[in-house]
Amino acid sequence: MNARHHLVLGLLASLAAAGAIAADQPVVGLITKTETNPFFVKMKEGAQRAATLQGAKLLTAAGKADGDNAGQVGAIENMISAGAKAILITPNDSKAIVPAIKKARAQGVMVIALDSPADPIDATDALFATDNFQAGLLIGKYAKAALGGKPAKIATLDLFPGHPVGVSRHNGFLAGFGAADITAKTVGLAKTAEVVCMADSFGDQGKGQTAMENCLQKNPDINLVYTINEPAAAGAYKALKAAGKEKGVMIVSVDGGCAGVRDLKAGVIAATAQQYPLKMAGLGVDAGVVYAKTGKKASGYLDTGVTLISDKPMAGVDSKDSAFGLSACWGK
Template sequence: MKLNTPKLMLTALALAATSAYAAEPVIGLITKTETNPFFVKMKEGAQAEATKLGAKVMSAAGKTDGDNAGQVTAMENMIAAGAKTILITPSDSKAIVPAIKKAQAQGVMIIALDSPTEPANATDALFATDNYKAGVFIGQYAKAALNGKKPVIATLDLFPGHPVGAQRHNGFLQGYGLTSLDAKSNELAKPAEVVCMADSFGDRAKGQTGMENCLQKNPNINVVYTINEPAAAGAYNALKAAGKEKDVLIVSVDGGCAGIKDVGAGVIAATSQQYPLRMAAMGVAAGVEYAKTGKKVSGYTDTGVTLISAKAMKGVDSKDVKTGTDLCWGNK
């Protein structure tokens, strides 16, 4: 018996380890791209929360923003690997829905992060910024900053039909007090004050090209709305090359660390800061709870938004660059 004891102990330990591994919740995270800093931070948040709660995160992304096929393949691979919760930032809000329904039929909980599906109730839950409110904040700021001067606006949008792109765009116009559409619309309003609209896909290079084209259409542009801060940085490059960077106000959405640095440097006048790390952490926690109890989350959870600017405007609630730096994409 004494000779067999070590073997029995090793077997017991091995079985315990195997059991513990099998019980480890597997949670999938599918983002739009691997390279956008917003999604890099989201991945960090998911991994940190998973480590804390004893879960395993599988991550994947589309090749580019809009790559629905890549996201569908990632979802199928994660389900095959045992994921019972998948967190996703949908690239195509409509086209992803059949894959989501198929996953749910297999008992997988699907939580959208940052971007809703269309319809929004196709997922079990949504953890996201109020993107319309984020747009309203920068619209209010831009109007106050122009101080009565007639706006000549260019918008560097995401791409047609995406709900987040529409919400930010239309919210910006609403905040400025211009003719707009409500938060439920996926169309982009174009009042007379908007003289140029370009699709940037949230990309710096495409943002620069879009701004160059807009300046050719109308060199008198004095306000630029951008879907995110990489697009804003591209717009600034185009304006600087044209010698107009001091004459044009750029506002944006995201609040990433690089974006807040650009606010401090005067590249961006103001940005609406959101919190992707928090979105991902909440999604992982919900996934662990589902694995343990079978309880699913539901509905929309607002993960917060804060206006950050280097120069405060009277009547507009904003925080300074130091606050934005302290909070950039993390938890409050």
């Protein structure tokens, strides 16, 4: 056999080996609510980083907009066809997505919910997420301490009816503020005597501004605003400033995005509960690779952590300052 034959055989062997490696490469899918929200942009970044470290192939997709269930159903089907052994998903519709998840699991695909649970929660193999009740609890405790015994007139700018994350944050906030009868198991948005207005913001700045304007018309004496996230908080602040009330009203929120922490540093938000999408997605990919290689499934709930951020700390409420918040934030 001459040198040329050896070269050809060696090349064929190398190609075969490369094909075997590609065939054995774990395939993990990530489906977010949208492509543009900074939270999900950071989640995608975390997933890609983990996939690169693990030598896995990452497939990504998203709904066209918040609430687009059909887009996520199509993404699940496409990822199964592409050989995904694990799919990570932030459900746009926690109930409507369940049949597609059941179909995936029946075909041997492990499904992990990130950030938002499916309904029922055990429709997925596992949930990797912020403890949203705890996030609300932290800002509720902070607000109670910061008011220092002053009577509260509260506006809550919530997400939209029935969303489990919105319910958990809202109820956690009221529990932290002192409502002993509200727990993580309370069904639906709770209300206490201090709450003078409840409105849906859909987590959007423009809708948050409109919701705050409507609340001020109902009760111009509002002195505390809870918002589902920091874009809604920015909208609330715009409404308060236009009414000349921004200095007499405290805003507390949840997320810990970079824009939100900058707003906190500027005095727009008094405190926010920071969550960690990079960690959620990274751990999800790691679990997907383990399943693809060993068949061992993740199960149950994994708390990915939350930290109270404020530049005006309150006694008895653990917090970190905006410098820490900016070092751990996400988005632009």
